[in-house]
Amino acid sequence: MLIDTHCHLDMKAFDGDREEVIKRAGDAGIKYIINVGSDREGNIRGLRMFREHPSIYSAAGIHPHNAKKLDYSLYRELKEWVREPKVIAVGEIGLDYHYLHSPKGVQVEAFRRQMALAKDAGLPVIVHSREAKNDTLRVLREEISDTTGVLHCFSGDIDMAKKAMELGFYISLAGTVTFRNAQEMREIAKFVPDEFLLIETDAPYLSPEPVRGRRNEPAFLKHTAEVIAGIRGITVADLARITMLNAMKLFKIEEIAEEGEIVYRIRDSLYLNITNKCTNRCGFCIKFRTNYVKGHNLRLEKDPAALQIIKAIGDPRDYGEIVFCGIGEPFLRLDVVKKVSRWIKQQGGKVRINTNGQGNLIHGRNILPELQGLVDSISVSLDAEDEEKYEKICRPSFKGAYRGVIEFIKEAKKFIPEVRITVVKIPEVDIDRCRAIAAELGVPLREREFNEVG
Ligand code: SF4
Numbered sequence: 321m322l323i324d325t326h327c328h329l330d331m332k333a334f335d336g337d338r339e340e341v342i343k344r345a346g347d348a349g350i351k352y353i354i355n356v357g358s359d360r361e362g363n364i365r366g367l368r369m370f371r372e373h374p375s376i377y378s379a380a381g382i383h384p385h386n387a388k389k390l391d392y393s394l395y396r397e398l399k400e401w402v403r404e405p406k407v408i409a410v411g412e413i414g415l416d417y418h419y420l421h422s423p424k425g426v427q428v429e430a431f432r433r434q435m436a437l438a439k440d441a442g443l444p445v446i447v448h449s450r451e452a453k454n455d456t457l458r459v460l461r462e463e464i465s466d467t468t469g470v471l472h473c474f475s476g477d478i479d480m481a482k483k484a485m486e487l488g489f490y491i492s493l494a495g496t497v498t499f500r501n502a503q504e505m506r507e508i509a510k511f512v513p514d515e516f517l518l519i520e521t522d523a524p525y526l527s528p529e530p531v532r533g534r535r536n537e538p539a540f541l542k543h544t545a546e547v548i549a550g551i552r553g554i555t556v557a558d559l560a561r562i563t564m565l566n567a568m569k570l571f572k573i574e575e576i577a578e579e580g581e582i583v584y585r586i587r588d589s590l591y592l593n594i595t596n597k598c599t600n601r602c603g604f605c606i607k608f609r610t611n612y613v614k615g616h617n618l619r620l621e622k623d624p625a626a627l628q629i630i631k632a633i634g635d636p637r638d639y640g641e642i643v644f645c646g647i648g649e650p651f652l653r654l655d656v657v658k659k660v661s662r663w664i665k666q667q668g669g670k671v672r673i674n675t676n677g678q679g680n681l682i683h684g685r686n687i688l689p690e691l692q693g694l695v696d697s698i699s700v701s702l703d704a705e706d707e708e709k710y711e712k713i714c715r716p717s718f719k720g721a722y723r724g725v726i727e728f729i730k731e732a733k734k735f736i737p738e739v740r741i742t743v744v745k746i747p748e749v750d751i752d753r754c755r756a757i758a759a760e761l762g763v764p765l766r767e768r769e770f771n772e773v774g
Pocket residue numbers: 598599600601602604605606607646647648649676701714
């Protein structure tokens with residue numbers, strides 16, 4: 321299920337078939353629509369719509385084009401509107417220096433006042449920024465409060481995305497990413513980490529390919545979602561889960577499930593999250609930043625039992641492979657790994673283990689012969705070119721852990737059909753030397769992006 325985080329169903333373009341458009345959105349898997357106000361009349365129509373449709377929420381605000389109309393009386397009305405329970409943001413506000421329908425100074429003033437309004441109301445902001453990068457970032461920095469927001473229909477560069485995310489802002493991508501000449505937008509679509517990504521239509525504007533040129537509507541969000549999912553190497557279901565979670569966090573439309581997942585699907589693999597404990601404390605580990613991987617909550621209250629995991633898997637043949645990989649080290653629970661793997665193999669499934677390679681150090685013996693026949697492939701995090709660097713980056717609890725990891729890789733090759741090593745691409749790591757180590761060990765090396773998990 322998707323959420324269209326930005327559209328303008330209040331506009332005249334929908335007067336002839338608004339109800340059909342809303343129905344088509346539901347039929348196309350759009351669970352929620354956020355209608356974003358841009359002028360007085362549109363805001364009022366937006367309020368009416370959400371009263372009539374459970375799937376519609378509203379943002380109330382005055383678009384920078386209309387900034388010159390934000391007088392005292394309109395501001396007072398806005399203050400009333402943002403108190404409505406289904407108004408979940410202040411927007412669309414911001415700066416547009418392309419058309420300059422309102423003078424720059426007037427736009428900045430309206431932007432600031434509406435940021436202050438959002439702060440008072442405890443709501444996030446939905447920001448429009450066109451050809452106004454520096455002023456937008458300056459106002460956001462100066463007016464920021466506990467509540468953040470989203471840069472909608474993002475049209476800036478990677479530098480702007482980075483600076484906005486540093487302020488806690490989400491980046492929302494629209495149909496422009498599907499346009500044939502939109503190379504820069506596609507780079508942004510790859511660059512933005514999962515935890516900052518939202519998607520939208522901005523309907524009735526900016527219809528995506530292959531419906532470009534027609535009036536846009538929320539049902540067309542699927543085209544944008546397909547392109548972004550393809551760029552990020554995930555499925556539309558993965559993208560839907562990621563962006564729905566982000567929208568729930570930002571706009572607080574629904575409660576977010578607190579309970580961690582024991583098994584979670586990404587693409588056609590099923591991942592097993594069997595512990596959050598680890599013998600390393602890697603500086604780049606995602607668990608120090610978030611509980612979520614691709615929209616799945618992995619923070620466990622307690623480690624699950626083997627039978628619980630088996631029950632949660634269902635039929636292992638439904639997946640390309642079953643991967644032991646959570647936000648902890650699976651070999652801390654070797655008995656569970658062996659029991660569950662044996663069952664998966666008996667059912668005709670394929671098993672992979674993602675590990676930090678410290679299984680032999682943890683158990684004080686060579687555990688690899690015990691895994692023979694139970695595990696098809698093993699992926700070991702090397703993460704550094706030498707002991708000193710490993711100590712610094714991974715902060716292991718074992719002394720001499722790096723040498724232990726290298727030994728583990730050598731042993732794994734004797735008992736496991738497929739062994740590979742991984743390295744997270746961070747500036748401190750000498751990737752060329754890691755490549756040389758992989759070649760010496762005779763195993764393939766996979767380089768992982770810093771923000772790429774799952
Ligand atoms: S080894 Fe993996 S789970 Fe453990 S701290 Fe490092 S990145 Fe996190």
